[in-house]
Amino acid sequence: MNIFLAHKDLRIRDNPALYNASLNGQYIVIYLFDQNYWSSNGYSLRQFTFVNDCLKELNHNLEKLKSKIHIYTGGISDLMAWIESHYPNSQIFINQSSDVMYFRKSMFQLKRYFHEQNRINCYENFGIQTRDYNRESWSKCWAKIMNSSLTELPQRNNYELKLPLPTYREFSEDIKKILPSNFSPQKGGEKEAHKLLRSFLDGRAEGYSKKMSSPIEAIESCSRLSPHITHGSISLKFVYQKLLSEIDKTNHKRDLYSFKKRLHWHCHFIQKLQTEPELEFKSMHSMCDDLRPESNPELIQKWINGETGFPFLDACIIYLRNHGWINFRMRAMIMSFASYNLWQPWQKTSPLLAELFVDYEPGIHISQVQMQSGVTGINLPRIYSVTKQSIDQDPDAIFIKSQIPELEDINPSSIHNLELLNSYRDPIVDIKETAKKARESIWSVRSNKDFKKIAQEVYLKHGSRFKKRAYRKST
Numbered sequence: 001m002n003i004f005l006a007h008k009d010l011r012i013r014d015n016p017a018l019y020n021a022s023l024n025g026q027y028i029v030i031y032l033f034d035q036n037y038w039s040s041n042g043y044s045l046r047q048f049t050f051v052n053d054c055l056k057e058l059n060h061n062l063e064k065l066k067s068k069i070h071i072y073t074g075g076i077s078d079l080m081a082w083i084e085s086h087y088p089n090s091q092i093f094i095n096q097s098s099d100v101m102y103f104r105k106s107m108f109q110l111k112r113y114f115h116e117q118n119r120i121n122c123y124e125n126f127g128i129q130t131r132d133y134n135r136e137s138w139s140k141c142w143a144k145i146m147n148s149s150l151t152e153l154p155q156r157n158n159y160e161l162k163l164p165l166p167t168y169r170e171f172s173e174d175i176k177k178i179l180p181s182n183f184s185p186q187k188g189g190e191k192e193a194h195k196l197l198r199s200f201l202d203g204r205a206e207g208y209s210k211k212m213s214s215p216i217e218a219i220e221s222c223s224r225l226s227p228h229i230t231h232g233s234i235s236l237k238f239v240y241q242k243l244l245s246e247i248d249k250t251n252h253k254r255d256l257y258s259f260k261k262r263l264h265w266h267c268h269f270i271q272k273l274q275t276e277p278e279l280e281f282k283s284m285h286s287m288c289d290d291l292r293p294e295s296n297p298e299l300i301q302k303w304i305n306g307e308t309g310f311p312f313l314d315a316c317i318i319y320l321r322n323h324g325w326i327n328f329r330m331r332a333m334i335m336s337f338a339s340y341n342l343w344q345p346w347q348k349t350s351p352l353l354a355e356l357f358v359d360y361e362p363g364i365h366i367s368q369v370q371m372q373s374g375v376t377g378i379n380l381p382r383i384y385s386v387t388k389q390s391i392d393q394d395p396d397a398i399f400i401k402s403q404i405p406e407l408e409d410i411n412p413s414s415i416h417n418l419e420l421l422n423s424y425r426d427p428i429v430d431i432k433e434t435a436k437k438a439r440e441s442i443w444s445v446r447s448n449k450d451f452k453k454i455a456q457e458v459y460l461k462h463g464s465r466f467k468k469r470a471y472r473k474s475t
């Protein structure tokens with residue numbers, strides 16, 4: 001018997017582990033639902049709302065092949081024991097996924113256990129190096145993986161079994177009861193992912209490179225593929241190959257080249273956590289972990305609730321809380337505010353922010369959080385000015401008013417300049433003063449004689465070998 005263990009690969013197309021498991025016509029599909037995983041570092045049931053859509057559609061597609069998803073509820077080690085007692089001679093098929101330590105540790109044990117018995121079959125999912133990591137050849141390796149052939153559709157199952165596990169259909173009735181009731185993020189599933197890719201390539205991408213900075217325009221102009229890529233309702237390789245086949249025929253080449261670069265970044269960032277899993281807890285540059293020794297739970301709570309007293313920042317957080325997504329620039333500003341203006345340790349703020357993202361991808365999130373907190377040592381610190389972003393990205397305060405209706409009658413200039421009297425809550429900090437202090441603290445560590453040496457080591461391990469981007473000191 002072949003067992004496909006589904007995780008972040010909830011699709012029928014270009015799914016190497018599922019396809020290979022299906023080849024002998026006798027396969028079962030198990031999805032592990034571990035509630036502890038969904039509350040581990042940065043995960044939340046908000047994300048599972050999206051995953052549930054993906055499971056529903058994958059199950060529907062598998063049923064057409066006389067197969068279906070069964071759900072195992074528990075941890076990975078319980079699942080291993082279950083497999084051993086029910087299918088002691090089975091072959092296990094999985095796609096590689098980089099994840100938080102909670103998952104990684106027990107998945108490592110599962111792989112080792114079945115590897116010793118020659119029973120594990122593990123396939124590449126993204127363009128990362130899982131063995132023989134070599135930063136110098138990384139880009140070549142990425143291109144090779146991305147350009148390799150797509151996997152065919154899985155084969156029909158000839159062996160329908162009655163498993164002593166709930167089917168997805170049975171599970172879906174129970175799970176509805178614990179999913180957040182007042183949250184409806186973008187829809188999950190393979191059909192939706194392909195629809196988004198199609199509409200993006202066909203026209204939504206026009207102006208993408210400029211519009212991606214605005215929290216309003218980005219909603220339509222960004223691909224919105226991130227949760228699909230994260231949870232695997234579309235493969236990154238499929239997106240990349242489709243893009244390459246059409247890029248030179250379109251009128252918006254520049255925009256699509258910008259998108260292409262980001263597909264590369266996706267794996268570049270995940271590779272960092274894959275290479276050094278400890279980055280989940282410690283700063284890339286070891287001298288930066290002592291920068292923010294204390295945390296203030298009250299300030300952190302106000303920040304993550306969108307109650308900072310800065311209308312544009314609060315509007316971005318409220319939007320994110322309601323929709324599970326916001327554009328890159330706003331994510332960077334939200335994080336920069338917590339790390340520089342509030343001077344809070346990123347280890348405390350990162351999971352709270354991640355829980356809000358439906359597309360939470362630990363490798364990308366943790367690397368970006370560290371970059372926006374100035375603790376990598378290899379990127380110049382960038383302190384986003386909330387006032388500047390407010391004026392630049394929402395000059396007429398349209399976005400702000402859509403999220404904070406009590407400001408409806410206030411003129412945009414008063415909103416940007418915080419001349420709000422009793423119309424809105426007081427700012428929790430002075431942004432100019434806190435930014436100045438943060439800059440001094442960061443540059444004081446960076447001027448230490450040992451800083452450069454350690455930064456060079458970080459660069460050799462994690463730094464992109466592409467031409468370095470110039471970062472402005474403050475925007």
Ligand SMILES: Cc1cc2nc3c(=O)[nH]c(=O)nc-3n(C[C@H](O)[C@H](O)[C@H](O)COP(=O)(O)OP(=O)(O)OC[C@H]3O[C@@H](n4cnc5c(N)ncnc54)[C@H](O)[C@@H]3O)c2cc1C
Nearest residue numbers: 222223224225226262265266328331332359360361365368
């Ligand atoms: C603090 C912070 C946390 C972030 N956390 C996540 C996260 O958990 N998951 C996540 O997918 N992205 C994360 N990002 C990166 C980025 O904001 C999102 O990928 C993007 O906004 C997703 O929307 P989209 O799919 O429409 O993007 P598009 O602009 O259409 O990009 C297409 C794809 O490229 C990849 N991509 C785009 N930008 C980046 C980037 N800067 N770094 C790495 N890959 C990128 C994503 O897979 C994305 O889906 C984070 C950024 C910051 C500043």
